[in-house]
Amino acid sequence: MPYTDAAQLCSRLIRFDTTNYGGGSSQGERGIVEYIAGLLIEAGYQPTVLGPTYERASVMLRVPGTNPDLPGLLVHGHLDVVPAEPDQWSADPFAGTIEDGYINGRGAADMKDMVAMSLATLLNWAAAGVRPQRNVVFAFVADEEDKGDYGAVWLAEKHPELFEGVEAAIGESGGTATLLEAADGSTVRLYPVATGERGTAHIQLRATGTSGHGSRPNEDNPVKHLLDALQRISNHNWPLALSKTVQSYLEQSNEALGYSVDLSTEAGVDAAVEHIGEAGEVARATIRCSATPTVLKAGYKVNVIPSVAEAEVDVRCVPDSEAETLATIDQLLGEKVSRVFLSHQPPLESPVDSQWFAAIRDALLRHDPEAVVVPHCLGGGTDAKAFAPLGIQCYGFVPHGADPEGRTYQGVHGIDERIPVSFVRTGQRILHDFLTAV
Numbered sequence: 001m002p003y004t005d006a007a008q009l010c011s012r013l014i015r016f017d018t019t020n021y022g023g024g025s026s027q028g029e030r031g032i033v034e035y036i037a038g039l040l041i042e043a044g045y046q047p048t049v050l051g052p053t054y055e056r057a058s059v060m061l062r063v064p065g066t067n068p069d070l071p072g073l074l075v076h077g078h079l080d081v082v083p084a085e086p087d088q089w090s091a092d093p094f095a096g097t098i099e100d101g102y103i104n105g106r107g108a109a110d111m112k113d114m115v116a117m118s119l120a121t122l123l124n125w126a127a128a129g130v131r132p133q134r135n136v137v138f139a140f141v142a143d144e145e146d147k148g149d150y151g152a153v154w155l156a157e158k159h160p161e162l163f164e165g166v167e168a169a170i171g172e173s174g175g176t177a178t179l180l181e182a183a184d185g186s187t188v189r190l191y192p193v194a195t196g197e198r199g200t201a202h203i204q205l206r207a208t209g210t211s212g213h214g215s216r217p218n219e220d221n222p223v224k225h226l227l228d229a230l231q232r233i234s235n236h237n238w239p240l241a242l243s244k245t246v247q248s249y250l251e252q253s254n255e256a257l258g259y260s261v262d263l264s265t266e267a268g269v270d271a272a273v274e275h276i277g278e279a280g281e282v283a284r285a286t287i288r289c290s291a292t293p294t295v296l297k298a299g300y301k302v303n304v305i306p307s308v309a310e311a312e313v314d315v316r317c318v319p320d321s322e323a324e325t326l327a328t329i330d331q332l333l334g335e336k337v338s339r340v341f342l343s344h345q346p347p348l349e350s351p352v353d354s355q356w357f358a359a360i361r362d363a364l365l366r367h368d369p370e371a372v373v374v375p376h377c378l379g380g381g382t383d384a385k386a387f388a389p390l391g392i393q394c395y396g397f398v399p400h401g402a403d404p405e406g407r408t409y410q411g412v413h414g415i416d417e418r419i420p421v422s423f424v425r426t427g428q429r430i431l432h433d434f435l436t437a438v
Ligand SMILES: [Zn+2]
Pocket: 078, 110, 111, 144, 172
């Protein structure tokens, strides 16, 4: 069997339009799922295709290790992509062209790259007769770009047996070389690996009151109750809340750049964040909780006071802070406004001092002896939130080595998404190395 090139495979996967419009509306993952399952079957594997509907399917594969007594590992990647508006792109978002050292198209960096790297690794293992030491479960899933109800959440809830014996997982966000300028002017290659995610609590607020004529104001107007509550929420200063992950991230990356830090004050944290440039801007969303009003619904006629007013608020809380955060929200809401969850996924944090993190660091160091591998926390979320309730320690690790000519990926969830060919090729080698060594 010939060697499978992950970059060519990534380009092929982009040509499946797997747009996820949200709310259950989607192009579906069936086509790509059958393509992937077909390749795996041809290589001698026995994948399982399953999902809550025919169109919204995922591919699962368990590769038995040579030492099945070792705890298992999950490798997950999503097959769907966010919408792309072709008018705004300089080329067809689903052409998957390879030009000037880049693979172009929707999903190139989020995350058909990782799916292609994983799949190429599997096909090359089959060709060379390679098996990992431990059982490795691969999950190529639907619906990450919405709520995962047709993908990871469904699989974890309805088919936990597929994940039996799995202790840790690697998936989206982390593992890419980020070039930073050190205090002495030299360049440091930082590889953040996700060990935490802020939790998501999307809440709906509801204020009830006394309806009446708009010309006769009353004190029990639900629109006013709601606005007062939203104002308190918007003006609230969330205190610094550094999780273990964020603390290690700021300390270790600053140390690598030659800066000393004091994380006990706002000013000290601010300086630590600023030293690490763009990587720090991402970290800014993880040093405290946040609550952002996003939707307002009230009234139907200008001269009528309605009896109900509603709003939606996007609440994100750092690891270990959820109960406190929700208690604060309740205080800010006051007595006139109640809340319910629209969606609720608690924060997660995996140990930094684990054998898993060490194995990730070792694989990156074998590829790049000067790599600085640091834990980091995501401000938002990934499918890891669906797998964590199964007791799985989740790490964000999609390896990409630095491009020799300084290329990087662009356009994730935006226009002209692309990823350097070198990211996908080096990444596949690092992934293979990690999966066989771990
Ligand atoms: Zn993604």
